[in-house]
Amino acid sequence: MPKTPLPDAQGRFGPYGGQFVPETLMSALKELELAYRKARRDAAFKKELSGYLAHYAGRPTPLYFAKRLSQKLGRGLRVYLKREDLLHTGAHKINNTLGQGLLTRRMGKPRVIAETGAGQHGVATATVAALLGLKCEIYMGSTDIVRQRLNVFRMELLGARVVPVDSGTRTLKDACNEALRDWVTNVRTTHYILGSVVGPHPFPAIVRDFQSVIGREARRQILRETGRLPDYVVACVGGGSNAMGIFHPFFRDRKVRLIGVEAAGRGLSSGAHAATLVEGTEGVLHGAKSLLLQDSHGQISGAHSIAAGLDYPGVGPEHSYYKKTKRARYAAVTDRQALAGFKLLAQTEGILPALEPSHALGYLVKLVPAVRRGSVVVVNLSGRGDKDVEVVAGAL
């Protein structure tokens, strides 16, 4: 276990992380780091953020004992769902965009940009921009615009401009590239609200900290509810923000097993997947060293997942560190298994999960035979499924 808090002064989590960005952005990253460090210690900032989280976003979210789901899974398993799907805008993304939005205002920048895959981070950014009176542009791959058009419409209603990205694979990876290019160009007036625990330092730490409210609440709630810590904490991983948000407060609870579930797409052997931690190799993408999907020449591979929010060939550096140090375990489930997870929750509990956390739910079925009877499992239900109804209808 590391003696000093991570990341270190160079923004590293062990060998991962860092700042691999064009020189133009280096001083903006420094500015952000200083602004964040100051804000963290500022009681007024903390009070304002927790006020918005409580009264605007709807925190704390419930930790719900999913009785019928547990019964269905068997072996006396007790499954608790951390209901981030009940938050304003329908996913955990708002935890981070509120924090970074307030930070943007403190830095005196009038404009924000963001990348989005499933559109949840885009919606959460557009929401906060409207709330705080910031100009807002969202980069989104043109493939994702088609499959998540409900969210595109939501962003536009909120006053944001959605910029389609036609380069590369036309998904989240390329939206990230384009957002970084915008930031390089408009860095003096613009803050880039990165949506996951990826990117150059200090983003992975900032997003983790803003999302850690999930794990802090869940830890408190499960202790109150069951009088003990859970045996497992399970969350889906694309870039990894909801997973890191719930994992991080359990980091020192060595007996709590942390499991990240990635997208195996059409199957790991098909090559059409987004299982970066399970299958990836070390490299540098979007400003950080981490595991990623690439070919033997260092070209980034296209990812695939039925869940647009997981369709990303990179992953947050802290997850790579958790994997390397074995603090967390990472598995992958296919599109089909995720759809089964979606259906399972819908029909046992009356909750439509987003396709992203459907991967975590789909994994439970695989986990059951391996666990001790009566194990307690906390699943991060990171978002709700309204945005996915069309995709699911087409796939089932």
Place this chain on the structure above:
Amino acid sequence: MNRIEAAFGRLRGERRKALIAYLTVGFPSMRLLEPLAACLQEGGVDLLELGIPFSDPLADGPTIQAASQKALLNGVTPGGVLKSVERLRGRGITLPIALMTYFNPVLRYGPARFCRDAVSAGADGVIVPDLPPEEAAELIRPARRENLDTIFLAAPTSPRERIRGIVRASRGFLYYVSLTGVTGARARLPVSLTDHVRLIKRMTTLPVCVGFGISRPDQVRAVTRVADGVIVGSALLAAVGRSGRPVAAASRFIRSLRRACG
């Protein structure tokens, strides 16, 4: 002394400014690399910057993005680029050559092996736009050993203390990014450009060359009044890409800039 140092020494003696031309290797085709390089050499280019294409070129604008994508479709790899440098050296290309790419292909190739193979192929320098000096130790160490120049970029947003670090890490020349933005032709360059270049020149004896956004003779003239050279990439690729006779187009374009460059 490698070719880059020798070239700038000669230019200084002749009181001339460097014209640096960028090509993405494999755009529009691998076959055209040699005739393009030869025409640039004949047209008075002083240094050749050869781009190893990367799938996610986040410092590049639409022109070089498209060229990179085309080159990747043409099957270009880092190893293939190094082989083509070796071939150029065998065919009478004596210009200094700096390789431009992103860090991931270098990392995958292995930085030490990359530096060794680059130098033995006949390259003289390397430019990696997503690698600031703080992160560059694993490239700088082998590059020094092989005498491969590490050319770092300074930007309009770089404060004085960062420029000092960039100067320390740089060999051959310093690449000043004219504007806050990605590569690609611009109608106008920032008015503060000349002041920034003057400031940097006071901090180093290295030649300072300016790139990003430069496409026209009048811009070349203005920039070389203070800088030691200019770098032209997107505008050259655009001229090559839209012409049915790419080599003639490159030649015409580069000669117009050469006259302005002095």
